[in-house]
Amino acid sequence: MSQRMAQVKGIDTVVDQFRPSRSNPVARRAIRKYYAQQPVTGTSTFENLSFQVEQTDPKNVINEIRMVFPLELKAYTVAENGDPVPIEMHTNSWKRSNNIAVAQNAPFSAFRNLEVAINGKIYSQQFQRYGKTLGQCFQSYSEMSFQNDESLKPIANNFMGRGGDFTRHIMYDEDGDATGNFVHITDFKVEPSSFSLLENNSGFIARARRFQDGLTSDGETWRGEISSLFHSSIFNAEARRQGNDQIPYVSDLYVNCVFETNPDILDKKFSVDSIANLQGYQRTVPQNLFEFLTPMTAAFPHEQRVPPTHSYPWYFALKWTGQPYLSIEWVTYSQSLLSPMYKLRGLRYQHEETLPFQVQYEHAPEDRNWVSTSIRRQLLAVPNLIYVWVEPTLATVRNSFCWGGMFRTLDLRNFRCRVNGSVDIIQDPSEEILFKWYKRNTSNVFEFPTWCKNKVICFSPSEVGLKDWLENQASVSTIDISLETSY
Numbered sequence: 001m002s003q004r005m006a007q008v009k010g011i012d013t014v015v016d017q018f019r020p021s022r023s024n025p026v027a028r029r030a031i032r033k034y035y036a037q038q039p040v041t042g043t044s045t046f047e048n049l050s051f052q053v054e055q056t057d058p059k060n061v062i063n064e065i066r067m068v069f070p071l072e073l074k075a076y077t078v079a080e081n082g083d084p085v086p087i088e089m090h091t092n093s094w095k096r097s098n099n100i101a102v103a104q105n106a107p108f109s110a111f112r113n114l115e116v117a118i119n120g121k122i123y124s125q126q127f128q129r130y131g132k133t134l135g136q137c138f139q140s141y142s143e144m145s146f147q148n149d150e151s152l153k154p155i156a157n158n159f160m161g162r163g164g165d166f167t168r169h170i171m172y173d174e175d176g177d178a179t180g181n182f183v184h185i186t187d188f189k190v191e192p193s194s195f196s197l198l199e200n201n202s203g204f205i206a207r208a209r210r211f212q213d214g215l216t217s218d219g220e221t222w223r224g225e226i227s228s229l230f231h232s233s234i235f236n237a238e239a240r241r242q243g244n245d246q247i248p249y250v251s252d253l254y255v256n257c258v259f260e261t262n263p264d265i266l267d268k269k270f271s272v273d274s275i276a277n278l279q280g281y282q283r284t285v286p287q288n289l290f291e292f293l294t295p296m297t298a299a300f301p302h303e304q305r306v307p308p309t310h311s312y313p314w315y316f317a318l319k320w321t322g323q324p325y326l327s328i329e330w331v332t333y334s335q336s337l338l339s340p341m342y343k344l345r346g347l348r349y350q351h352e353e354t355l356p357f358q359v360q361y362e363h364a365p366e367d368r369n370w371v372s373t374s375i376r377r378q379l380l381a382v383p384n385l386i387y388v389w390v391e392p393t394l395a396t397v398r399n400s401f402c403w404g405g406m407f408r409t410l411d412l413r414n415f416r417c418r419v420n421g422s423v424d425i426i427q428d429p430s431e432e433i434l435f436k437w438y439k440r441n442t443s444n445v446f447e448f449p450t451w452c453k454n455k456v457i458c459f460s461p462s463e464v465g466l467k468d469w470l471e472n473q474a475s476v477s478t479i480d481i482s483l484e485t486s487y
């Protein structure tokens with residue numbers, strides 16, 4: 001008797017295996033550098049820069065464009081005899097000059113005017129008028145543009161100790177004989193604010209940590225690059241929820257940058273000629289490219305200290321270590337993947353100011369003087385967002401060296417808004433409501449106490465709530481805004 005056995009594959013013996021595939025073709029990428037047309041290497045010339053970019057392949061798409069400034073910076077103070085003295089900027093020094101970093105809006109914060117021509121169409125931007133306000137409202141996603149937050153103070157090392165008298169003690173061996181070695185015991189006087197966590201500024205600390213890496217061994221010279229994603233016209237480097245990821249069909253690109261070199265009113269009236277005539281003396285351009293601590297920004301509520309002014313930088317010496325350039329990443333796509341036309345997102349601003357007015361300063365917060373101001377303007381279209389803030393004028397101290405490159409606004413209250421002559425649509429909302437609108441319409445890292453220190457009101461037609469006043473509606477309207485302000 002014979003038997004046969006047949007083996008049959010079961011239904012669970014077939015295992016699906018991963019089969020790699022590619023749905024999109026590989027695109028070729030290339031990074032090219034386009035240097036400034038003006039020869040500035042080794043000089044301290046900060047007047048204007050121009051860049052010319054030309055390419056003829058329509059398949060090339062701009063994926064990223066970056067502006068890079070290779071620079072060298074030195075800080076100086078003044079001795080009692082009037083001679084300039086280099087001052088250390090590393091955090092292990094006893095000087096307050098170690099609180100310094102590249103500004104969050106650099107290098108664009110140094111420009112008075114920025115013109116960009118793309119295929120013959122010209123866009124213009126004046127950063128000094130409203131650039132820092134937008135920089136506060138929208139967090140840049142460039143690698144080293146971390147936003148100031150928390151205390152808003154440019155502090156990386158808040159130790160405020162002062163060396164006092166010291167005593168010297170002789171060291172003896174086990175037989176009681178003098179060894180020739182000594183022990184010095186110093187009485188350090190430490191200010192209470194040295195241990196205050198209220199002065200922390202995590203965004204500035206991140207940039208200051210990078211700045212320290214560029215210092216020489218003696219801490220008196222910084223060499224590095226100020227690099228930031230290009231932000232102007234259709235190149236959007238801020239987190240606005242919508243933007244242009246890639247820019248196609250750019251055959252001709254021209255960029256012209258004009259530096260802000262006019263000294264502020266305080267330097268014009270009270271400058272020390274013996275210092276201003278020194279070689280390398282600069283205050284206007286460095287304070288727009290860097291943020292640093294000054295006696296004004298170091299002030300702390302309820303303090304009784306008078307810090308020595310020689311530990312702060314009086315001026316800087318800044319020069320180019322190489323040619324500034326634009327770094328562009330081109331991506332080459334197949335012609336079949338490109339559409340014949342694209343609609344790109346652009347931003348247009350209308351900047352309006354009230355007439356100048358005076359606000360008397362009082363040291364005690366409870367004695368502050370509140371000043372009423374208002375503005376009425378006609379709009380040709382309904383805006384997407386409206387920003388309201390109060391700051392010193394350019395003719396006074398807005399860009400003063402005493403601010404150390406930091407952006408400061410005045411306090412606001414009793415905010416009212418009227419549209420097309422209607423009753424007050426927005427009538428004295430609370431700070432909490434204004435902050436909620438600010439967070440809803442912007443992208444930033446501010447918490448409520450930080451926003452209260454540097455108020456910028458941001459609202460949209462949605463907060464106004466009129467059915468005949470909608471975003472982007474092409475209709476003539478009138479807007480009235482009134483508020484009270486104080487230091």
